[in-house]
Amino acid sequence: MRKVSVILPTHNRADLLQSAVHSVLNQTFRDFELIIIDDHSTDHTTNVIKRFNDKRINYLQNTGKNGPSIARNFGMKNATGKYIAFLDDDDEWFPDKLEKQIRILDLAKPDVCGIYSRPLIIERKTGNVILNETKVKKLRGSLLSQLMIKNPIQTSTLIIRKVCIDKIGMFDENMRYMEDRDLFIRLAMNWDFEYIDEPLTKKFHHGYEHLSENLSGQTIGREVILRRYSDLLKTKKRSWSLMHICLGAQYCQMGKMKQGRKNLLKGIVIYPFNKISFFHLFASFWGKNNYQRIRHAYKSSAIE
Structure with a gap:
């Protein structure tokens, strides 16, 4: 042994x-x-x-x-x-x-x-x-x-x-x-x-060859964690809000702006003091490509 x-x-x-x-x-x-x-x-x-x-x-x-x-x-x-x-x-x-x-x-x-x-x-x-x-x-x-x-x-x-x-x-x-x-x-x-x-x-x-596949998988994984630990997250409003903000940002990166805004808005309702959520919500109205440009111009550690 x-x-x-x-x-x-x-x-x-x-x-x-x-x-x-x-x-x-x-x-x-x-x-x-x-x-x-x-x-x-x-x-x-x-x-x-x-x-x-x-x-x-x-x-x-x-x-x-x-x-x-x-x-x-x-x-x-x-x-x-x-x-x-x-x-x-x-x-x-x-x-x-x-x-x-x-x-x-x-x-x-x-x-x-x-x-x-x-x-x-x-x-x-x-x-x-x-x-x-x-x-x-x-x-x-x-x-x-x-x-x-x-x-x-x-x-x-x-x-x-x-x-x-x-x-x-x-x-x-x-x-x-x-x-x-x-x-x-x-x-x-x-x-x-x-x-x-x-x-x-x-x-x-290794670069970004599989970025879209990884984003899709990460959104699925994040959805699972949100459901699985919902009772725990609800006791930590800032964390709960940031999980939805991260999920919303990932949907926006994939071009799924409607789903992205839905999660960003939910994050704002849960905890309206995360300024980054308003930034991503604003950027989401400009389409996928412009969203990416705006996002890279104002990176946030909450989205990693």
Whole structure:
């Protein structure tokens, strides 16, 4: 039995997977198992894995339904570690990532479920750093209110106590977008989080090839969260309002202005003191293209 189980799902990213695996095997903390879940890949993923001669690798092939939640859950069902860490197949860890986080988590009180850190966001094609997030406020302790507004946790930066997952359940396999946020909300309803304010994970940005697909999926995910946690959100009017504002802005980005305005207006009714809601409502009357131009001229962290 290893102390940490690293869950790494992959689908048709053989060329990127090799770097991700190397970043795990090169950790200064050595007591881990690496569970790689091949989620119906049709490329040369299997051949890439076979090149690694390391007994800590457990290579599993998912032959059932596919999807990120299903693959991660399949990995967790086979995990033996005290702690669960996640890594996406196109991300990489710095060598001391596990060592620094485990040191803090070992000393943390039982009311702490996990620990996350700051990601270093890099443009894949150029290698340029897009965001070091030094100015982005991160939180430790209770994250419940923050998660209702914006998710501060990148999954590849997170380590969780397995006992907490056993108590509240794994990822919702019916959600293909924002399933991570749903899990984090459930964790935050019961425990606190720790945070390390330094980049321990390289998060690679691939451009905007699938932006419309992602926006569509995110609106579906946000609608699910609004319904699922409606009773909780109604006690936090500002958070409830911002969820509708974010949803309205995403609909406007997709060109669905009527649905966008409906959610923006609902956000204003719930909490009329968010000035950004009036900005987006005004911009929505100018059509999709003009909305995008106006939005980029006045970016808001509430829409990310």
